[in-house]
Amino acid sequence: MTYQDPSAPGAARHESSLESRYRKLLHAVPDAILEVDQDGRITILNEAAERMFGYTRAELLGLNVDSVVPASMRSGHAEHRASYAAHPKTRPMGTGLELQGQRKDGSLFPVEISLSPNWIEGSLHVIASVRDITERKSVENRLRTLREQYTAELTVKNEQLEARNQEVERANRLKTEFLASMSHELRTPLHTIIGFSELLSEQLEGPLTEKQQRFVGHILQDARHLLELINEVLNISKIESGRLELKPESFDFSQCVEEVMAGIRHQAASKNIQLENQNTFHDSLYADRVRIKEILYNLLNNAVKFTPEGGRVWIGAERQGEGLHISVCDTGIGIPEKEQRSIFEKFYQVGDTTGGVREGTGLGLAITKHLVELHGGAISVASQPGKGSSFRLVLPLIQEQAA
Numbered sequence: 001m002t003y004q005d006p007s008a009p010g011a012a013r014h015e016s017s018l019e020s021r022y023r024k025l026l027h028a029v030p031d032a033i034l035e036v037d038q039d040g041r042i043t044i045l046n047e048a049a050e051r052m053f054g055y056t057r058a059e060l061l062g063l064n065v066d067s068v069v070p071a072s073m074r075s076g077h078a079e080h081r082a083s084y085a086a087h088p089k090t091r092p093m094g095t096g097l098e099l100q101g102q103r104k105d106g107s108l109f110p111v112e113i114s115l116s117p118n119w120i121e122g123s124l125h126v127i128a129s130v131r132d133i134t135e136r137k138s139v140e141n142r143l144r145t146l147r148e149q150y151t152a153e154l155t156v157k158n159e160q161l162e163a164r165n166q167e168v169e170r171a172n173r174l175k176t177e178f179l180a181s182m183s184h185e186l187r188t189p190l191h192t193i194i195g196f197s198e199l200l201s202e203q204l205e206g207p208l209t210e211k212q213q214r215f216v217g218h219i220l221q222d223a224r225h226l227l228e229l230i231n232e233v234l235n236i237s238k239i240e241s242g243r244l245e246l247k248p249e250s251f252d253f254s255q256c257v258e259e260v261m262a263g264i265r266h267q268a269a270s271k272n273i274q275l276e277n278q279n280t281f282h283d284s285l286y287a288d289r290v291r292i293k294e295i296l297y298n299l300l301n302n303a304v305k306f307t308p309e310g311g312r313v314w315i316g317a318e319r320q321g322e323g324l325h326i327s328v329c330d331t332g333i334g335i336p337e338k339e340q341r342s343i344f345e346k347f348y349q350v351g352d353t354t355g356g357v358r359e360g361t362g363l364g365l366a367i368t369k370h371l372v373e374l375h376g377g378a379i380s381v382a383s384q385p386g387k388g389s390s391f392r393l394v395l396p397l398i399q400e401q402a403a
Helices: 011-028 047-053 070-084 135-200 211-242 255-271 290-307 364-374
Strands: 031-035 043-044 098-100 108-120 123-132 249-252 274-279 284-287 312-320 325-330 376-383 389-397
Touching: 031 047, 047 135, 070 123, 070 211, 108 135, 135 211, 135 290, 249 255, 255 274, 255 284, 274 284, 274 376, 284 290, 290 312, 290 325, 290 389, 364 376
Parallel strands: 274 312
Antiparallel strands: 031 043, 031 123, 098 108, 108 123, 249 284, 312 325, 325 389, 376 389
């Protein structure tokens, strides 16, 4: 900028133009601007100050600034002004405090104030920029009220949810205890029925007619089936209550597979189903032998049950890294994709068997999944309707623990 001598022609006009621009700038600011001298009198103000405090310009000029401070704060305001005069610098006023201004009519409103020193001929004047934050405070108060309301509602909902969860847990516990108790109570007479039916079928106390043999066979078959269902309920009850403990041991996996297949061959033969053993893992497996047999039996039994006559069922197993990968496959009716995640849920049954009759409790696969996971393994299924199913499980190969 080029310096202009005040005595030069046009200099006064230039100063007058600058003063006019500064004045317009001062009055265009939306915040109230007040300049206060060392005695606390207002010496300069803008139009926003008139509107904000409800005074005319003539009323504010020369008025002590304490007049726009809430009456309850005036007694200490002179002390605050003296403190600022001792250390004048640009800073906000009352940091961390809720500041208010007072209008001519006595009404109060929330404000934010910034202070700046202005030295005039060695005398300290203070410029105060005052912002009316009524609208912001109103929004903040509404938000705080809503937040408190939502917090209170959420607290109530959480308490209700916790109460319902406790009720559900209690109901599940009672259900589990009831099922376990009833399973034990039912198994006792069933063992008696099965035992005497087997004695009758052996004809040790005399020969039976063909018709009597058929009746005894039906009793024995249905009693064994009912015992199997009760055992499933008992197993799921133990699993849910955490009372099912594994008893791991080292055993011949190939022999275990053969034993399971021997127990399923008669069922497969009755439907002319080709049963194949494709196991290539001939080492020892450290796991709960009884539960591994149960897993394999459940999967093979389902495969035979859901495979039409003349179909094919096979089991394969091989070592892959640190895991034993087992697959049980069939050429059965398959499982729709939308139901494949649900088949491992309790009491879930996929449609009908190939005989058109639903069998079992719908617990077999749920128990199988739990038993696999108790061994630290995982199970999955791949299937297409009409093209069969393939159940795959992975069991960790771990060394026998030292006694």
